[in-house]
Amino acid sequence: MTLLHLETISKRYGPVAALDGVSLSVEPDSRTAVVGPSGSGKSTLLRIIAGFEFPDRGIVRFDGKQFAEGPAGVPAHKRGIGIVSQDGALFPHLSVADNIAFGFARGAPDRARRIADLLDMVELDGAMATRRPHQLSGGQQQRVALARALGRRPQLMLLDEPFSALDTGLRETMRKAVVRVLQTAGITAILVTHDQTEALSFADQVAVLREGRLVQAGSPQTLYQHPRDPETARFLGDAVLLPATVTNGFADCALGRVPVESGHAGKAEIMLRPEQISIVVDGATPQEGGRVVDVQFGGAVCTVAVALPDIALPPILIKTSSIALPALGALVHLGVTGKAHVFA
Numbered sequence: 001m002t003l004l005h006l007e008t009i010s011k012r013y014g015p016v017a018a019l020d021g022v023s024l025s026v027e028p029d030s031r032t033a034v035v036g037p038s039g040s041g042k043s044t045l046l047r048i049i050a051g052f053e054f055p056d057r058g059i060v061r062f063d064g065k066q067f068a069e070g071p072a073g074v075p076a077h078k079r080g081i082g083i084v085s086q087d088g089a090l091f092p093h094l095s096v097a098d099n100i101a102f103g104f105a106r107g108a109p110d111r112a113r114r115i116a117d118l119l120d121m122v123e124l125d126g127a128m129a130t131r132r133p134h135q136l137s138g139g140q141q142q143r144v145a146l147a148r149a150l151g152r153r154p155q156l157m158l159l160d161e162p163f164s165a166l167d168t169g170l171r172e173t174m175r176k177a178v179v180r181v182l183q184t185a186g187i188t189a190i191l192v193t194h195d196q197t198e199a200l201s202f203a204d205q206v207a208v209l210r211e212g213r214l215v216q217a218g219s220p221q222t223l224y225q226h227p228r229d230p231e232t233a234r235f236l237g238d239a240v241l242l243p244a245t246v247t248n249g250f251a252d253c254a255l256g257r258v259p260v261e262s263g264h265a266g267k268a269e270i271m272l273r274p275e276q277i278s279i280v281v282d283g284a285t286p287q288e289g290g291r292v293v294d295v296q297f298g299g300a301v302c303t304v305a306v307a308l309p310d311i312a313l314p315p316i317l318i319k320t321s322s323i324a325l326p327a328l329g330a331l332v333h334l335g336v337t338g339k340a341h342v343f344a
């Protein structure tokens with residue numbers, strides 16, 4: 001059974017088509033990440049699901065109820081959908097406890113226990129209940145915002161770049177904590193993010209928007225390994241794109257014969273992820289091998305650029321460990337693990 005169903009949603013702002021015929025389904029207890037370049041319509045989609053905006057055309061159906069059909073429908077406060085935004089949007093003059101209790105019915109008899117439970121759920125010390133938001137770190141403020149949204153016991157939680165103001169380490173910790181909380185509470189979530197790694201590690205379903213259109217939706221693995229087009233491939237991570245001739249499950253390309261998954265035959269562009277390519281330093285000749293033209297030390301993951309004999313191709317960027325990095329100028333062979341993806 002589908003929890004949320006969006007059907008051909010379109011929304012214009014004057015001449016701008018913010019969303020153009022977007023259809024997407026979200027299963028109960030799942031996590032969906034919506035990604036796309038700036039201006040691709042991610043926030044508009046979230047606002048339409050929340051009920052802060054209505055589509056010009058299209059249908060929003062939630063848990064068997066029609067929330068919107070074109071510009072008419074159920075207002076935000078009657079949808080029972082939680083939202084956590086980038087800045088947390090806490091009330092600065094209220095204590096943590098009052099912020100969290102904001103969504104409860106006035107005078108709820110179990111108020112204190114519910115606040116304590118929610119603080120516990122988002123892994124915040126109960127002693128913080130009396131503090132004001134400015135006395136908390138960015139990560140703690142986001143936890144309070146999450147607790148406040150959870151307090152309304154929503155079936156669906158919308159997360160609008162909630163980690164973007166946090167630094168890298170804290171971001172990852174928060175992401176894992178949020179996933180844990182949502183799973184424990186059995187809440188379905190939709191996350192809007194600019195961060196591809198965040199999307200791939202957070203979600204069961206990733207939806208890619210571009211210029212208001214849904215380009216592709218599917219599991220993180222499917223999108224990463226089988227992107228619909230080169231732009232989606234590059235958007236979701238580093239990609240090595242090569243012209244090739246495909247026959248009988250193999251592609252002949254600048255890296256030699258590489259197995260492919262597609263039954264396509266003829267000329268095509270193929271894609272490999274950098275981690276599929278390894279460097280073999282074996283005394284290749286300049287006619288057959290590649291030459292190392294750049295080595296970027298990056299700690300655990302280093303980037304080596306290898307120029308191939310076909311000078312029409314840009315150097316291939318390979319991710320490798322810092323152990324046994326090849327020397328600048330070395331002649332090397334490139335080995336391929338797994339299959340290449342074909343853009344037919």
Ligand SMILES: Nc1ncnc2c1ncn2[C@@H]1O[C@H](COP(=O)(O)OP(=O)(O)OP(=O)(O)O)[C@@H](O)[C@H]1O
Binds near residue numbers: 017041042043044045
């Ligand atoms: N209230 C508005 N009035 C006019 N144009 C708008 C309005 N809201 C959004 N737009 C336009 O609609 C398009 C989609 O905007 P939206 O905010 O949904 O994109 P986004 O993918 O969330 O972008 P970002 O990643 O930069 O937040 C953009 O071209 C934007 O300028």
